[in-house]
Amino acid sequence: MAPVLPLVLPLQPRIRLAQGLWLLSWLLVLVGGLTLLCSGHLLVQLWHLGTFLAPSCPVAVLPQVALAASAVALGTGLVGSGASRASLDAAQYPPWRGVLGPLLVAGTAGGGGLLVLALGLALALPGTLDTGLEEGLGTALANYKDTEVPGRCQAKRLLDELQLKHHCCGRHGYKDWFGIQWVSNRYLDPNDQDVVDRIQSNVEGLYLIDGVPFSCCNPHSPRPCLQSQLSDPHAHPLFDPQQPNLNLWAQGCHEVLLGHLQGLASILGNMLAVTFLLQTLVLLGLRYLQTALEGLGGVIDGEGEAQGYLFPAGLKDMLKTAWLQGGVARRPAPEEAPPGEEPPKEGLPEA
Amino acid sequence: MALLKVKFDQKKRVKLAQGLWLMNWLSVLAGIIIFGLGLFLKIELRKRSDMMDNSESHFVPNSLIGMGVLSCVFNSLAGKICYDALDPAKYAKWKPWLKPYLAVCVLFNIVLFLVALCCFLLRGSLESTLAHGLKNGMKFYRDTDTPGRCFMKKTIDMLQIEFKCCGNNGFRDWFEIQWISNRYLDFSSKEVKDRIKSNVDGRYLVDGVPFSCCNPNSPRPCIQYQLTNNSAHYSYDHQTEELNLWARGCRAALLSYYSNLMNSVGAVTLLVWLFEVTITIGLRYLHTALEGVANPEDPECKSEGWLLEKSIPETWKAFLESVKKLGKGNQVEAEGVDAGQAPEAG
Numbered sequence: 001m002a003p004v005l006p007l008v009l010p011l012q013p014r015i016r017l018a019q020g021l022w023l024l025s026w027l028l029v030l031v032g033g034l035t036l037l038c039s040g041h042l043l044v045q046l047w048h049l050g051t052f053l054a055p056s057c058p059v060a061v062l063p064q065v066a067l068a069a070s071a072v073a074l075g076t077g078l079v080g081s082g083a084s085r086a087s088l089d090a091a092q093y094p095p096w097r098g099v100l101g102p103l104l105v106a107g108t109a110g111g112g113g114l115l116v117l118a119l120g121l122a123l124a125l126p127g128t129l130d131t132g133l134e135e136g137l138g139t140a141l142a143n144y145k146d147t148e149v150p151g152r153c154q155a156k157r158l159l160d161e162l163q164l165k166h167h168c169c170g171r172h173g174y175k176d177w178f179g180i181q182w183v184s185n186r187y188l189d190p191n192d193q194d195v196v197d198r199i200q201s202n203v204e205g206l207y208l209i210d211g212v213p214f215s216c217c218n219p220h221s222p223r224p225c226l227q228s229q230l231s232d233p234h235a236h237p238l239f240d241p242q243q244p245n246l247n248l249w250a251q252g253c254h255e256v257l258l259g260h261l262q263g264l265a266s267i268l269g270n271m272l273a274v275t276f277l278l279q280t281l282v283l284l285g286l287r288y289l290q291t292a293l294e295g296l297g298g299v300i301d302g303e304g305e306a307q308g309y310l311f312p313a314g315l316k317d318m319l320k321t322a323w324l325q326g327g328v329a330r331r332p333a334p335e336e337a338p339p340g341e342e343p344p345k346e347g348l349p350e351a
Numbered sequence: 352m353a354l355l356k357v358k359f360d361q362k363k364r365v366k367l368a369q370g371l372w373l374m375n376w377l378s379v380l381a382g383i384i385i386f387g388l389g390l391f392l393k394i395e396l397r398k399r400s401d402m403m404d405n406s407e408s409h410f411v412p413n414s415l416i417g418m419g420v421l422s423c424v425f426n427s428l429a430g431k432i433c434y435d436a437l438d439p440a441k442y443a444k445w446k447p448w449l450k451p452y453l454a455v456c457v458l459f460n461i462v463l464f465l466v467a468l469c470c471f472l473l474r475g476s477l478e479s480t481l482a483h484g485l486k487n488g489m490k491f492y493r494d495t496d497t498p499g500r501c502f503m504k505k506t507i508d509m510l511q512i513e514f515k516c517c518g519n520n521g522f523r524d525w526f527e528i529q530w531i532s533n534r535y536l537d538f539s540s541k542e543v544k545d546r547i548k549s550n551v552d553g554r555y556l557v558d559g560v561p562f563s564c565c566n567p568n569s570p571r572p573c574i575q576y577q578l579t580n581n582s583a584h585y586s587y588d589h590q591t592e593e594l595n596l597w598a599r600g601c602r603a604a605l606l607s608y609y610s611n612l613m614n615s616v617g618a619v620t621l622l623v624w625l626f627e628v629t630i631t632i633g634l635r636y637l638h639t640a641l642e643g644v645a646n647p648e649d650p651e652c653k654s655e656g657w658l659l660e661k662s663i664p665e666t667w668k669a670f671l672e673s674v675k676k677l678g679k680g681n682q683v684e685a686e687g688v689d690a691g692q693a694p695e696a697g
Contacts, residue, residue: 052551147570164512187571189585214565219508222495223535224419225562236535 003309009292014306018084021285025080028278032074035271038067042264049257051158052140057132063120067269069114073275076107080282087289107283115276122269126262133254137171144213145184160215162253166260169216172252174230181206182213210249221246226307284310353657354666359640360653367640368436371633375430378630379423381623388616395612401506403477403484411613414466416621422627425459428452429634436637437647449638456631460490463624463691470617485519486678492561493532508563516604517564517597522578524600529554530561550658560596569594632658 009017034278043063043285046053083100086092143155162167167338170176188195188207210231216227227245229235288308295306359364359367393412400407432449435441491503511517534541536555547553558579565573574595577583636656643654659666 153570156570157567164567183572184570187585192585213565213573214562217562219505219512219563222501222504222532224531227562 004308004311004314006307006309007288007292009306009308010287012257014289014292015088015112018087018287019284021217021289022081024278024282024285025077025084028080028275028282029074031271031275031278032070034079035070035268036067036074037277037304038264039070039272041062042261043067045261045264049162049261051101051155052136052162052257053129053132054139057128059125059128059132059136062118062125062265065114066118066204066272067122069111069118069272070275072107072114073279076111076279076282079103080286081106083286084238084289087293097294100286104283104287104290107279111279111283112276115272115279116205118272119269119276120150122265122272125265126258127193129258129261129265133257137254137257141171141176141180141182143206144180144182147184148182148186160213163213163215163249166253167249168251168253168256169212169249170253172250173250174212174216174248176252177212177216178208178210178231181208183209183260211333218246218249247346270286352595353655354659354662356655356657357610357636357640358653359636359643359656361651362434363598364637364640364654365437367633367637368433371637372430372433374626374630374633375426375433378623378626379425379430379443381626382419382422382426385418385422385620385623386416388619389413389415389417389419392616395609399510399605401484401503402488402510402601403480404487406484407480408473408476411466411469412441414469415616418455418466418620421459422463422623425456426627426630429456429630433634433637436641442641453631453635453638456634460624460627460631463620465626467617467620467624470613470620473613476607477609478602478606481605482519485605487601489519489524489528489530492530495532497536510601510605511561511563511597514604514608515566515597516599516601517560518600519602520600521598522564522596525560525564527558529556531557533554564596565593566597566656571595619630 040063043060045062046063083096086096117238140155143149143152146152146161147156185207190196195207198207198209202208209228211228212224214227214231216274217227222313226236287310290312292306292308295308389412390642392411392415396403396407396409396412413581425625428450432445432452435445459518488503488507491497491500492507493504494500533555536542543555546555546557550556557576559576560578565575573586574587574592578596579589580590635658638656639658639660640654641657644652661669
């Protein structure tokens with residue numbers, strides 16, 4: 001049974017491997033910790049912006065999976081550092097012998113699986129985010145005037161604070177505000193002719209104006225903010241609506257939020273890729289160290305040359321062995337199986 | 352009759368030295384923290400120096416920075432001394448320096464305590480600086496074309512949005528100054544001409560505020576102009592309307608922010624001061640215990656450590672005597688010179 005990817009490891013290279021593995025493990029712990037913090041930060045940001053993301057959009061899955069994956073990576077790093085430290089000391093290694101095998105399997109399966117899932121989610125995020133934000137911001141804009149409706153009364157405050165903090169206006173631009181009614185009916189004078197005209201001028205009976213809320217105002221503008229009658233060039237002296245101006249924030253909140261969240265997700269994706277690489281290296285190193293020391297029978301300082309390998313035999317052979325062992329357990333007649341195997345094996349060295 | 356005598360045997364001395372070594376290195380960390388806090392405070396004051404007419408006093412952050420650096424230096428030196436204290440050969444070279452070093456430490460502790468007190472007392476001077484600075488800042492709000500002042504509008508708007516405040520003491524401060532630049536006023540309009548004629552200085556005063564005073568918590572869209580005219584807006588009463596604009600003045604908002612900051616920094620500095628006092632006392636005990644070792648060849652012997660060799664009144668008397676002797680010493684010398692000259696003359 002030929003081992004897969006064997007590597008001869010005499011004493012000095014074994015010690016070097018253990019020391020290098022110890023360094024790599026602490027690096028993995030550091031990177032895992034940073035990824036943990038990064039995914040926590042993204043989770044907090046998504047929670048804050050929860051009102052502007054459609055509830056059907058499962059965006060929070062990415063940071064949660066990333067949290068789990070980075071926790072597993074952290075654990076792998078700690079195990080790796082402990083095991084590599086112990087492998088240099090004959091007294092400390094025996095307790096690790098039994099534990100290392102299952103831990104390696106858990107680390108590879110759990111950690112690897114979670115990391116691949118998280119990376120996949122990070123790549124798929126922009127699409128889901130786009131649709132989620134589109135829907136969420138549209139709802140928020142429509143609910144802006146409903147400051148008296150329970151369940152929607154916070155929409156005005158949250159949207160104003162969003163526009164003030166992220167320096168944006170409307171969904172894709174300030175003209176989005178012209179298409180919805182953002183003034184509550186409670187503050188409209190039913191006796192005012194202008195109000196009646198506006199309500200009657202459209203099919204849905206909405207009070208539409210060419211004005212924007214105060215939170216769209218840009219403090220960099222040299223003149224006091226112009227919020228109303230924005231399409232009328234004669235309403236304000238020295239104001240030309242065709243000119244790009246500093247009066248209002250130029251960007252829409254959709255683009256700003258998308259860019260902000262995508263930036264965070266791409267940083268997280270990069271960190272997850274680095275964690276994946278480091279974790280693979282640490283797991284490989286641990287496996288080689290474990291098999292080399294098993295070959296020596298657990299004796300650390302053995303001067304003999306041990307062989308480290310990934311798997312004791314190829315995949316086909318491993319499956320055969322597992323199948324045969326299962327057969328041995330069921331039927332007490334093991335003589336037919338091994339002799340059947342011997343002739344083909346002996347045939348190979350001759351050839 | 353020594354003050355607070357404590358008996359030391361070899362083991363206790365070693366433990367004291369080791370404990371002091373650890374505490375000194377922790378104290379170096381504390382010194383770095385104080386340095387960081389001083390730097391942070393300085394940056395925060397610099398950020399809003401426009402609101403304070405660039406005349407704010409940087410005494411507290413500068414002294415915190417200085418104290419942090421000094422603390423690092425003194426405590427690493429003390430750590431080295433404690434490390435060497437266990438080896439009689441190495442300790443011998445530090446012996447003559449220890450008494451003046453302890454005196455310097457006591458002085459340092461007194462100054463640190465005074466700096467911590469100053470953190471709590473700065474609030475008073477900051478209040479007057481802020482009131483003055485904000486008033487001037489608001490006056491320059493409209494000068495967006497004047498080089499050197501064109502940023503004032505942006506600064507005040509960002510300040511009012513960030514600190515959730517309006518004006519100096521309240522939003523009515525904006526009624527008393529012209530905050531709209533002449534460049535954007537239509538001088539052919541009758542309304543503008545009336546307003547300018549209505550006051551002595553020829554300023555365009557409105558009962559309105561900039562947009563940055565608006566409170567997002569208000570259920571209705573923000574009312575910025577004609578604030579005192581109830582009939583200008585539907586269902587509006589300016590006497591009872593509370594949520595439309597920010598109620599707090601920016602002076603109070605900034606003052607409370609800086610007070611909280613200084614109080615926390617002051618509390619941390621006091622804690623560090625207590626730590627330093629403990630270290631100084633420990634160092635004094637180590638010094639006197641090692642001095643009291645009767646036989647330098649036998650390190651196992653017991654010794655006594657104390658804070659002061661005699662009780663406080665006796666120590667104070669001895670200190671005064673030594674000061675008088677210093678004065679008398681000069682007198683005796685002068686008399687000696689005169690006496691020497693007199694026989695020569697005679």
